[in-house]
Every structure is written in C-alpha cells, then in structure tokens.
Amino acid sequence: MGMTEALRENLLHGQVAVVTGGGTGIGKIIARDLASHGARVVIASRNLERLEATAAELRALGGSVKAAACDISDPAQVKTLANAVLAEHGRADILVNNAAANFIWPSEKMTPVRWRKVIDIVLNGTFYCSLEFGSGMLAQSSGSIVNIVAAYAWTGAPGLAPSASAKAGVMALTRTLGAEWAGRGVRVNAIAPGPIDVPQTRERLWPTEEMRRKVLAGTPLGRFGSEEDVSALVLFLSSELGRNITGEVITTDGGQSLGRGALDMLGEIQKLRRKPAPASA
Numbered sequence: 001m002g003m004t005e006a007l008r009e010n011l012l013h014g015q016v017a018v019v020t021g022g023g024t025g026i027g028k029i030i031a032r033d034l035a036s037h038g039a040r041v042v043i044a045s046r047n048l049e050r051l052e053a054t055a056a057e058l059r060a061l062g063g064s065v066k067a068a069a070c071d072i073s074d075p076a077q078v079k080t081l082a083n084a085v086l087a088e089h090g091r092a093d094i095l096v097n098n099a100a101a102n103f104i105w106p107s108e109k110m111t112p113v114r115w116r117k118v119i120d121i122v123l124n125g126t127f128y129c130s131l132e133f134g135s136g137m138l139a140q141s142s143g144s145i146v147n148i149v150a151a152y153a154w155t156g157a158p159g160l161a162p163s164a165s166a167k168a169g170v171m172a173l174t175r176t177l178g179a180e181w182a183g184r185g186v187r188v189n190a191i192a193p194g195p196i197d198v199p200q201t202r203e204r205l206w207p208t209e210e211m212r213r214k215v216l217a218g219t220p221l222g223r224f225g226s227e228e229d230v231s232a233l234v235l236f237l238s239s240e241l242g243r244n245i246t247g248e249v250i251t252t253d254g255g256q257s258l259g260r261g262a263l264d265m266l267g268e269i270q271k272l273r274r275k276p277a278p279a280s281a
C-alpha cells in the first residue's frame with residue numbers, strides 16, 4: 001500500500017494503544033482519535049472514576065476504549081498495567097506518554113517535595129512506561145512511542161522550573177531511546193505543544209480575557225492550539241505515515257517560538273518608510 005493510501009484505510013486497524021493521562025484534555029482527544037482510526041485503546045491514570053466516564057463516552061462514538069488505574073510515578077503500578085494490557089490484548093503497539101503535572105511557582109519558593117513530584121511523574125513516569133511497554137515492543141520488533149513534552153522545554157519557562165526541566169529530560173530520553181531502538185523496529189518521537197486551550201489551561205494559565213489576548217499577541221498564527229493539533233501529530237508519528245521518523249521532537253505552537261518581536265519591528269520600519277521625507281529647506 002502506498003503511504004498516503006494508509007490515510008484512507010483503517011490506519012491503525014488491529015493495533016493496541018496505551019495513552020497515559022487519557023481521561024482528560026489532550027490525552028482524551030488522542031485516545032478518541034486513535035480509537036476512531038481502528039486502534040484498541042487503553043487510557044491510564046490515577047482517577048479511575050473519571051477514566052471510566054471518558055472510556056464510556058468514547059466507546060459511545062464507536063471505538064474500543066478501556067480504562068485502567070495507574071500512577072505512572074510508581075514503577076510497580078506501571079509493571080502491573082503493562083502485564084494487564086498484555087494479558088488482555090496480547091501486545092501493545094503504541095504508547096503515548098501524555099500524563100503530566102506541574103506547579104506554577106517562582107523557583108526560589110519551590111519545595112523539594114513539589115520538585116520531586118513533577119520529576120517523578122513527568123520524567124520518571126515516562127521512563128517507567130517506556131521501559132515496560134518498550135520491552136514488549138522490542139520483543140515483537142515493532143512499536144511506536146510518542147512523548148508529549150512542551151515547547152517551553154526548548155527554552156526554559158519562568159515559574160515552571162520542574163516541568164521545563166522534566167520535559168527537557170524527556171526530549172533527551174526521546175532521542176536516546178530513538179537511537180538505541182531504531183534498528184529493532186521501535187520508533188520513539190515527541191511532540192512539543194505550545195499553548196493548547198483545554199479546561200485545565202483555561203482555568204490555571206489564561207483565566208481572563210486580558211491574559212488570553214496576551215498569549216495570542218505572542219503567537220504569530222494568532223490562535224490557541226487545540227487538542228486535535230496534537231492528536232493529528234500523534235496519528236502521523238505512531239502510524240505507518242511516520243515510518244521514517246525517529247528520535248524527533250515536533251513543535252506545534254502557532255509559531256510562538258519564532259517570537260513576535262522581530263515581526264512587530266518590521267511593521268514599525270515599514271511605517272517609517274511610508275512617512276514622506278521631510279521637505280528640504
């Protein structure tokens with residue numbers, strides 16, 4: 001089958017996908033879209049009640065979605081999850097490491113407990129999941145891991161020291177595992193979203209119209225990203241469409257990392273040029 005024909009076919013038919021943090025926000029839409037393209041999906045996080053409700057909602061759309069409780073910062077729970085997926089489905093083909101937590105806090109006020117909490121979930125949890133599901137993928141000589149990081153991991157971000165550090169660690173892990181497992185059928189990539197408008201960010205990061213306007217003013221495409229902007233890349237990277245890509249981090253941020261400063265300066269220069277030259281005496 002040609003590459004783009006795969007788009008018309010049932011792209012992920014017969015594949016088993018695990019999405020951590022799949023009960024809410026971006027993870028929920030990733031789970032929905034993987035399922036609608038034919039994958040059997042397991043969503044995993046700590047709050048089983050919320051996961052069950054999401055799984056039921058997504059099953060009502062026609063896909064195969066099941067919920068499993070797992071705190072990814074606990075390696076024993078991750079092992080139990082991997083064994084349960086193996087017992088039920090016999091394999092895992094796609095792992096989306098999406099679960100995360102953060103605290104918005106000036107670094108000098110950060111406590112070691114909070115620091116460890118974020119590192120434990122984002123960096124350590126991603127590693128535990130990659131190890132447990134990755135070893136199954138290596139044994140079957142096929143699989144794809146997609147890590148959801150954040151655009152601010154490229155630069156650092158005021159108030160987000162633990163998250164930015166952990167996500168930068170996950171970027172390094174992506175490249176490392178991408179190289180280590182490339183010859184053994186397993187691809188490892190990451191997606192770095194800029195601002196994505198989900199309930200969690202609306203509540204905590206841009207709760208007022210003024211703050212929303214400020215974020216958009218710094219985004220050349222002038223729009224917030226949506227969950228679908230991330231899930232489209234997950235579909236691409238995790239399927240046959242992304243077969244030639246590994247160890248890569250793809251940013252989806254509306255051009256925010258390009259900065260608005262130079263663009264605004266260009267506008268000012270253009271305005272000056274349009275002004276008539278002062279009349280000579």
Ligand code: NAP
Pocket residue numbers: 020021022023024025026027044045046047048050070071072073097098099100101121125148149150151192193194195196197198200201
């Ligand atoms: P969200 O709705 O808060 O999702 C986070 C998920 O992680 C929740 O479903 C939560 O479920 C799960 N989780 C937290 N701790 C966990 C643990 N110890 N074990 C297992 N699951 C855990 O936020 P979101 O915005 O959709 O974020 C999804 C991903 O995108 C994250 O990696 C985030 O860093 C990244 N991202 C988001 C944005 C944005 O603007 N929204 C930008 C850049 C990157 P439980 O509470 O049930 O455990």
